[in-house]
Amino acid sequence: MSNEQLEQLRSELDDVNLKLLSLINERAGLVQKIGTVKRESGVNRFDPVRERKMLDHIADHNEGPFETSTLQHLFKQIFKAGLELQEEDNSKALLV
Amino acid sequence: MSNEQLEQLRSELDDVNLKLLSLINERAGLVQKIGTVKRESGVNRFDPVRERKMLDHIADHNEGPFETSTLQHLFKQIFKAGLELQEEDNSKALLV
Numbered sequence: 001m002s003n004e005q006l007e008q009l010r011s012e013l014d015d016v017n018l019k020l021l022s023l024i025n026e027r028a029g030l031v032q033k034i035g036t037v038k039r040e041s042g043v044n045r046f047d048p049v050r051e052r053k054m055l056d057h058i059a060d061h062n063e064g065p066f067e068t069s070t071l072q073h074l075f076k077q078i079f080k081a082g083l084e085l086q087e088e089d090n091s092k093a094l095l096v
Numbered sequence: 097m098s099n100e101q102l103e104q105l106r107s108e109l110d111d112v113n114l115k116l117l118s119l120i121n122e123r124a125g126l127v128q129k130i131g132t133v134k135r136e137s138g139v140n141r142f143d144p145v146r147e148r149k150m151l152d153h154i155a156d157h158n159e160g161p162f163e164t165s166t167l168q169h170l171f172k173q174i175f176k177a178g179l180e181l182q183e184e185d186n187s188k189a190l191l192v
Contacts, residue, residue, distance in 0.1 A: 010146070018153075018157055019119055021154050021171075023115055024167065024170060027112045027116065028160075028162050031109070050106070054110070070181075074173055074174060074177060077170055078116070085161060
């Protein structure tokens with residue numbers, strides 16, 4: 001191994017981490033907007049059918065190297081964090 | 097709420113999901129390459145100092161809406177999945 005090779009790969013990994021960070025937060029912003037739209041119309045926020053469809057969509061487009069089961073586990077965590085953000089927004093809206 | 101508005105936001109969310117999928121797998125590919133480089137040099141794969149640095153880097157660049165603690169939880173799951181992929185590769189290499 002050359003140390004330069006490892007450093008180069010780590011630098012690429014740092015870039016990907018920041019892109020992931022940006023996308024995860026972009027996703028959270030969209031989830032908040034969806035929460036607002038739903039709240040305004042009194043619709044229930046959690047929609048398991050929609051969540052299932054998103055997981056299937058991800059499975060259909062998975063080209064690896066991660067197994068689909070691993071990806072679905074990761075996305076479920078991301079979905080859960082998004083729902084919690086919507087719930088916080090909802091609590092704040094109720095306090096206004 | 098207009099249904100069109102909700103459909104538009106959901107369509108944007110689907111796009112972001114696919115970009116996340118692509119980046120998470122890109123990250124996994126880099127982690128595999130790092131694992132190979134480390135295996136060839138007999139270096140220990142798990143590096144808690146490096147993991148801490150990556151989490152700090154993410155915290156430094158977090159512009160929300162997610163809290164840093166939420167993001168660090170999500171990234172730890174992503175890191176863990178990457179390490180498991182390296183371990184699988186390592187087991188396969190030992191069998192060759």
